Structures are given as structure tokens and as C-alpha cells.
Amino acid sequence: MRVNPDLRSALLASLNRVDANQQTLLNQISSGVRIQTPADDPAGAASLVEVQAEDAATEQYVASTNVLESQMQAADSALNSVGEALNRALSLGAQGGDGTLSDSNRSAIGNELGGIKDQLLQLGNSSFQGKYLFAGTAVSTTPYVSDATSPTGISYRGNDAANQVEIGQNYWIQSNVPGSSIFGDGSDGIFKAISDLITAVQNNSGVNAATTEIGTMIGQVSSARVQYGNAMNQLTSSQGMLNNDHVQLQQQINNLSATDIAKAASDLATVQNQRSALFNVIAKTNSDSLFNYLP
Amino acid sequence: MSSLFGSMSIASGALLADQAGIGVTANNVSNLNTPGCSRQQANLQEGDSYFNGSVMVPTGVVLQNITSVRDNVLELRLQNEMQQQGSLQAQVNALSDVNLEFSTQNANVGSAINSFFNSLSNLAPNPSDPSLRQSVLVSAQNLASQFQSTSNTLTQQRFSLGLQVQQAVAQVNQTTAQIAQLNQKISSSGLPQDQLGTYVDQRNLLLENLSSLIGNQVVTADNGLTITAPDGTALVVGPQSQTLDVMTDANSNLQLSIGGHDITNTLSGGSISGLLQARDQQIPSYLSSLDSLASNLITSFNAAHQQGYDLNGNTDVNFFVPAPAGGTGAAASFAVNITSASQIAASADGTTGSNSNLNAMIDLSNQGIIDRDTPTDAYSNLAFQVGCDLSNAQSDLQNTEAMVQQLQNQKGALSGVSLDEEASNLMQYQRAYEAAARVLTVLSDLTQVSVNLGNSNATV
Numbered sequence: 001m002r003v004n005p006d007l008r009s010a011l012l013a014s015l016n017r018v019d020a021n022q023q024t025l026l027n028q029i030s031s032g033v034r035i036q037t038p039a040d041d042p043a044g045a046a047s048l049v050e051v052q053a054e055d056a057a058t059e060q061y062v063a064s065t066n067v068l069e070s071q072m073q074a075a076d077s078a079l080n081s082v083g084e085a086l087n088r089a090l091s092l093g094a095q096g097g098d099g100t101l102s103d104s105n106r107s108a109i110g111n112e113l114g115g116i117k118d119q120l121l122q123l124g125n126s127s128f129q130g131k132y133l134f135a136g137t138a139v140s141t142t143p144y145v146s147d148a149t150s151p152t153g154i155s156y157r158g159n160d161a162a163n164q165v166e167i168g169q170n171y172w173i174q175s176n177v178p179g180s181s182i183f184g185d186g187s188d189g190i191f192k193a194i195s196d197l198i199t200a201v202q203n204n205s206g207v208n209a210a211t212t213e214i215g216t217m218i219g220q221v222s223s224a225r226v227q228y229g230n231a232m233n234q235l236t237s238s239q240g241m242l243n244n245d246h247v248q249l250q251q252q253i254n255n256l257s258a259t260d261i262a263k264a265a266s267d268l269a270t271v272q273n274q275r276s277a278l279f280n281v282i283a284k285t286n287s288d289s290l291f292n293y294l295p
Numbered sequence: 296m297s298s299l300f301g302s303m304s305i306a307s308g309a310l311l312a313d314q315a316g317i318g319v320t321a322n323n324v325s326n327l328n329t330p331g332c333s334r335q336q337a338n339l340q341e342g343d344s345y346f347n348g349s350v351m352v353p354t355g356v357v358l359q360n361i362t363s364v365r366d367n368v369l370e371l372r373l374q375n376e377m378q379q380q381g382s383l384q385a386q387v388n389a390l391s392d393v394n395l396e397f398s399t400q401n402a403n404v405g406s407a408i409n410s411f412f413n414s415l416s417n418l419a420p421n422p423s424d425p426s427l428r429q430s431v432l433v434s435a436q437n438l439a440s441q442f443q444s445t446s447n448t449l450t451q452q453r454f455s456l457g458l459q460v461q462q463a464v465a466q467v468n469q470t471t472a473q474i475a476q477l478n479q480k481i482s483s484s485g486l487p488q489d490q491l492g493t494y495v496d497q498r499n500l501l502l503e504n505l506s507s508l509i510g511n512q513v514v515t516a517d518n519g520l521t522i523t524a525p526d527g528t529a530l531v532v533g534p535q536s537q538t539l540d541v542m543t544d545a546n547s548n549l550q551l552s553i554g555g556h557d558i559t560n561t562l563s564g565g566s567i568s569g570l571l572q573a574r575d576q577q578i579p580s581y582l583s584s585l586d587s588l589a590s591n592l593i594t595s596f597n598a599a600h601q602q603g604y605d606l607n608g609n610t611d612v613n614f615f616v617p618a619p620a621g622g623t624g625a626a627a628s629f630a631v632n633i634t635s636a637s638q639i640a641a642s643a644d645g646t647t648g649s650n651s652n653l654n655a656m657i658d659l660s661n662q663g664i665i666d667r668d669t670p671t672d673a674y675s676n677l678a679f680q681v682g683c684d685l686s687n688a689q690s691d692l693q694n695t696e697a698m699v700q701q702l703q704n705q706k707g708a709l710s711g712v713s714l715d716e717e718a719s720n721l722m723q724y725q726r727a728y729e730a731a732a733r734v735l736t737v738l739s740d741l742t743q744v745s746v747n748l749g750n751s752n753a754t755v
Contacts, residue, residue, distance in 0.1 A: 004707030005714070013700055037394035038682025039689065045397075046679035049405045053671040056406075057660075060413040067420045131423065131648060139423055139648030163650045165419045166657070175420055257399065290718030 011282050018274045025268045028259040035257045048256045055249040062242045065167050065235045068175055075133045076228045078126040079221055086218045089116050089194060093211030096201040110201050117194045121154060124183045134179030137161040143179045152195040155186035167238045173231050182224040193217045299745060303738045305355030309731035312339050315358045316724040323712045331500030333363040333710035335492050363492040365710045370499055373702040374506040378564030380699050381507035383692040385569030389456055390685040396448045397678050405674040407441035410434050412660040415653060422650040428636035439629045442589050446626035449582050456574040460549055463508050463567045464541045470505045471536040474498055479534035482519045510564025526561035528553045548575040577684055584677045588665050590618035590625035595664040603640030603652025
């Protein structure tokens with residue numbers, strides 16, 4: 001039976017296929033990526049889109065927790081100073097309750113308490129990166145301002161709203177405590193307590209009651225600090241989980257899309273062998289025929 | 296008894312026949328590399344004997360005809376397979392460029408969607424921060440450009456595929472005209488097809504070319520060869536060829552017709568069919584998915600954005616330019632409506648630092664706003680579709696190429712010129728010619744003798 005005497009076209013077709021394989025492997029090795037376009041692995045490419053989106057979101061959550069951490073630490077540190085100031089007021093109040101004080105002593109205590117009130121006003125207006133920490137969501141408005149119409153001379157211009165921020169899939173935390181819950185709205189709360197104490201010391205009456213008010217306010221500030229403390233704990237534990245998630249997702253991405261370099265390199269060696277074998281065969285065929293042997 | 300002269304005419308007849316054989320060998324050898332050429336063979340036959348009254352007198356050898364060795368059924372199978380190959384190759388080429396647009400190695404619509412929603416999440420802890428707001432605006436603009444550029448690439452590809460179809464149609468018309476001319480020559484020669492080596496080989500080559508361009512069916516009848524489109528519309532009938540026309544219809548799809556008869560929907564096989572498949576079915580479906588993603592994203596996002604307040608206290612403002620009604624073209628016209636970062640409506644109640652409306656917008660990335668898919672799911676489905684179409688075409692093409700290779704091998708086995716065989720034939724004809732010449736020489740001498748019989752003065 002006859003066989004096709006033209007071996008050349010079949011061999012060239014094989015050579016083309018081998019060259020195409022070589023090209024693919026070289027691309028995979030040099031870029032480190034196995035899925036260059038969706039056609040390389042359609043199902044893998046579709047999964048890759050989802051996993052990459054999840055990983056990007058995870059990294060974003062981590063960034064958000066870092067930002068919130070700084071904000072909350074600033075707030076907590078301000079509240080720490082508030083606590084110290086209130087404790088000083090408390091001990092001044094205890095001193096002022098002593099009926100044996102002279103007028104000038106009482107006056108001195110009153111002055112110091114006045115200084116503490118100013119300090120508390122400043123602390124109420126603490127800001128971080130240009131935004132007021134204790135104004136609720138009215139972060140560009142000075143929360144505590146001088147107001148002659150207010151019994152304490154101070155009124156609250158902020159609001160009662162708190163923001164929620166997502167720090168993980170469906171995991172939300174409150175990112176701020178409004179000033180009204182901590183310091184009061186000017187006519188009550190801390191500023192009332194300190195104003196009352198100043199008045200009481202000046203008039204030498206009701207000092208004990210006013211001092212007790214200060215004690216209550218110290219409790220209120222502690223509660224707020226507990227809120228911030230809990231939130232910061234949540235941030236830390238969320239960061240831990242998010243970092244784990246990130247590592248796992250990166251691993252998935254790697255598995256889906258990264259070239260297995262060892263396998264690709266060995267495949268490349270095989271393909272290159274095929275090429276040289278084909279070259280040899282193509283060179284040797286078609287070089288001899290019966291015509292060379294005719295007399 | 297045959298006479299000396301009779302034998303001389305037998306010997307000279309042999310010389311002619313062997314010359315013809317050598318001629319056929321020379322023709323085969325010289326056409327070794329001619330594409331589509333089938334080997335020919337000289338068919339020698341014993342001459343008719345006649346009865347001279349006592350014996351049947353042989354008359355030597357006669358060249359009956361020269362025929363080509365080919366298998367018409369194999370040829371048809373090969374043409375059919377080449378139609379498949381042509382169609383798949385065209386699809387693979389067309390869809391490869393499209394796949395690049397969705398590669399995870401470059402920025403793509405999916406990564407732009409991620410960046411946009413992440414820029415919103417980044418803003419959530421500090422909704423009034425100007426530089427974070429600016430980042431959102433920049434991400435949104437990037438998202439818009441990415442949608443536009445992907446849509447443009449797909450539309451451009453359709454345009455360039457349209458040009459390729461026009462070129463292919465022109466080639467089809469050239470080829471059918473040439474086939475018609477050959478049909479004329481073949482039928483007017485009056486000879487059976489296997490004796491018309493050159494013409495039929497050329498026509499088969501043209502038929503293979505035609506098959507890679509357009510699906511067709513070939514019918515051989517008494518008045519010659521008829522080629523029809525898959526639905527039976529005649530493309531070539533004998534010496535007459537019809538023109539294939541292409542035009543764009545009202546929906547910007549291509550329409551192919553022969554003599555006014557629309558054959559577009561029944562066309563299959565050939566690169567034209569593959570190009571049409573890619574241009575008017577596959578790519579439009581990608582565009583439609585992209586537009587659906589774009590328009591649903593725009594509409595849902597605007598609805599959420601309108602509920603909120605920006606830093607200037609304004610509400611009920613669109614974030615993106617609203618999508619065209621019906622969604623078509625939403626990707627190509629994707630644009631950001633607000634011009635300054637302060638217009639991002641993050642606040643739910645008008646206070647500067649509220650992020651509740653921002654949270655509502657961020658949550659859209661988890662909601663089934665694209666026909667019950669999230670934006671990421673919708674993009675992932677689109678990437679899968681794009682990858683699958685190309686990957687399927689590639690593996691089908693590989694199978695078809697293997698089949699074509701096998702059929703061409705079979706054709707070569709039957710019709711290919713083998714140098715070894717021609718060399719051996721050459722030797723045979725050469726020896727036979729030499730032997731016949733020698734016989735003729737002897738007969739010539741004998742005739743000389745016989746002419747001089749009884750002439751004692753003749754020198755032999």
C-alpha cells in the first residue's frame with residue numbers, strides 16, 4: 001500500500017504545534033502567571049475574579065481598622081486627661097468642703113477649678129486630623145462653645161449621632177461616642193458639675209453635693225473609656241482574623257493563577273527536546289530518493 | 296503471420312507508447328511541489344488483434360489515455376473538514392483579542408470595580424476628609440474609563456471583523472469566478488474528468504480554498520459541477536457563477552445574500568461563518584452583559600446616592616450620569632456626574648461627618664443588583680463566558696486540524712507524487728524504449744535483407 005510521500009507538511013504542522021507550546025510555557029515562566037487570559041482556564045479565571053475581589057476587600061478592612069485605631073486612641077487619650085482633671089477637681093472639692101477655710105483659700109480653690117473648667121472645654125473640643133472627636137457627626141463644627149445664655153456659659157453645638165464602620169464581612173463597630181453622652185450638652189453633665197462646684201465653693205454651700213456630682217461624672221467618663229476600650233479590642237481581634245484571611249486568600253490566588261515553575265520548566269525541557277528531534281527528522285527526510293541511484 | 300513491416304509498426308508503436316510513459320513521468324516529477332497536483336499515469340493497453348484468416352495477429356501496445364489518480368469522495372470529505380477548520384480558525388483569531396481585554400494581568404473592569412468600592416470603604420471612617428473624597432472621585436473616573444475602554448475594544452473588534460468579512464466575500468467571488476471558468480473548460484473538452492488532470496486539480500484546489508472561506512455543498516451532475524450555499528442557493532452552476540453580496544442591516548449586523556436571497560442564518564462552515572459568529576453573536580452578547588453590569592450599577596448607585604447629602608447640603612443628586620434607557624450603550628457612555636469631591640453624598644442627615652449613606656452605597660457591592668448577581672459575580676460570569684467561548688473553539692480547532700491532517704495524508708498517499716516510484720517507472724520505460732529500439736533496428740536490418748533477396752550484387 002502506498003504511503004503519503006510528502007512528509008514535509010505533516011512534520012511542519014507538528015513543528016508549529018510544538019512552537020506554540022513552547023511559546024505558552026515561556027510566557028507562563030517569565031510572567032509567573034498561569035492564567036494569562038480567561039481562555040487559559042475559564043473556571044479558574046472566574047474564581048480568580050471572586051477571590052481577588054474578596055482579598056482586596058479584606059485588605060481594605062485592615063486599612064480601616066488601622067485608621068479607626070488611631071482615631072480611638074486619640075479620643076481615649078483625651079478622655080484620660082479628662083479623668084485626671086476631674087479627679088483633681090474631686091480632691092479640690094473635698095478640700096473646699098472644709099468649713100474652716102479662709103476666704104482667700106476658697107478663692108484660690110475657685111480659681112483652680114475655673115482653670116480645670118477651661119481645660120475640660122479644651123478637651124471637649126479635641127480634634128484628630130482636623131475633625132472634632134466629640135461632636136457626633138458634626139465633625140467640622142466646634143462642639144463646645146461659649147454661650148452666655150447657657151447656665152454654665154457653655155453649650156453643645158454637636159449632635160447625638162454615631163457612625164458605624166464595617167471592619168469585616170458584616171462586622172460593624174461604632175466608630176465614635178458623641179460628646180453629648182460623655183460631657184453633656186452644656187446645661188448638664190460635666191460642665192454643669194464643674195460649674196456647680198465652682199459656685200458652691202464660692203458661696204461655701206452645697207460643696208459636698210457638688211463634689212458628689214463630680215464623682216458621678218468621673219463614672220460617666222470611665223464608661224465612655226470602656227466603650228472605646230472595647231471597640232479597640234474588637235479592632236485588634238478583627239485585624240488578627242483579617243490578616244489570617246488575607247494569607248489564605250493569597251494562597252488561593254497563588255494556587256489558581258501562579259505558574260508551577262518546576263513543572264513548567266520540565267515541560268519546557270521536554271518541548272525543546274521535541275523541537276530538536278523534529279528538526280533532525282525534517283532535515284533527514286526528503287534528502288534521498290531513487291533518482292540518486294539511477295545509473 | 297505478421298509481416299516484417301507489421302512488426303516494425305508494432306515496434307515503433309512501442310516507442311511512442313514508452314515516450315508517452317516517460318513524458319508522464321517527467322510531468323509528475325516536475326509537478327512534485329505543485330499544490331493540489333495529483334499524480335498521473337499513462338494507461339497502456341494491448342492493441343486489438345485481428346484475424347488474418349489463420350491466426351489472431353497482435354498489434355503491439357497502444358496508449359489508451361493518461362489519467363489522474365484521485366479519489367473524489369475523499370476530496371469532498373477533505374473540503375467539508377476544511378469548512379469546519381476555516382470557521383473555527385476565524386473564531387479563535389477573533390476571540391483571542393477579546394480575551395486579552397479580560398486578562399487579569401492588566402487593569403480590567405473587575406479590578407476597577409474593586410478599587411471603586413474600596414475607595415468608598417476607605418472613606419467610611421472619615422467621611423468628610425477631602426483627600427479621601429478625592430480618591431473616591433478618581434476611582435470613579437477610572438471605573439468609567441475602564442468600562443468605556445472595554446466597550447470600545449469590543450466595538451472596534453466588531454468593526455475589524457466586518458472588514459475581514461468583506462475581504463473574504465471578495466475572495467469568494469474571485470474563487471467562484473475562476474471555478475466557473477474551469478467548469479467551462481472541463482465540460483467543453485468532452486473528456487471524462489479523470490483525464491483532465493490539470494483542470495480538475497486546479498478546480499479541486501479552488502474548491503478547498505472556497506471551503507475554508509464559506510460553507511458549501513458540491514454536486515456533480517452531467518452538465519458539470521454545481522456549488523451551493525448550505526441552504527441550497529446556487530453559487531456556481533456549470534460555467535455560471537453568482538455574486539455573493541454583503542451588507543449591514545438595521546441592527547448593524549452583517550447580512551450575506553446571493554442574488555438578493557439572504558443566506559446569513561443558514562450559513563455554517565468557512566471563515567465567513569466563524570467571523571459572523573464572533574461579530575454578530577458572541578461579541579454582542581459580551582457587550583450586552585457589560586452594558587447590563589454598567590447600567591444596573593449606575594442605576595442602583597444613583598438611587599442610593601440620591602438619598603444622601605453632600606458637604607454643601609445638597610441632596611437628590613446623581614453620582615453617575617444616568618444610563619441610557621434599556622441599558623444598551625451604558626458601558627460606552629459610562630461617566631461620573633459630580634464634578635467635585637465635596638458632592639459625594641456620604642451623609643444621611645446632612646451632618647458633615649455622617650457616613651450612613653456611604654455605608655448604604657458600599658453595601659451595593661454585596662447586593663444582587665445585576666439581575667440577582669453582585670457586581671463582582673456579574674463580571675466573573677462575563678469573564679467565564681469569554682474564556683469558555685475561546686477555549687471551546689480552540690479545542691474544537693485542534694480536533695479539526697488533526698482530522699484535516701489525516702485526510703490530507705490519505706489524499707497524499709493516493710495522489711501524491713513519489714520520487715522513488717517515478718524513478719523506477721522512468722527506468723522501466725527507458726529499458727522498454729531501448730528494447731523496442733533494438734527490435735526496430737533488427738527489423739530494419741531484416742527488411743534490408745528481405746528487399747535484397749535474389750539480388751546477388753547487393754551488399755548487406
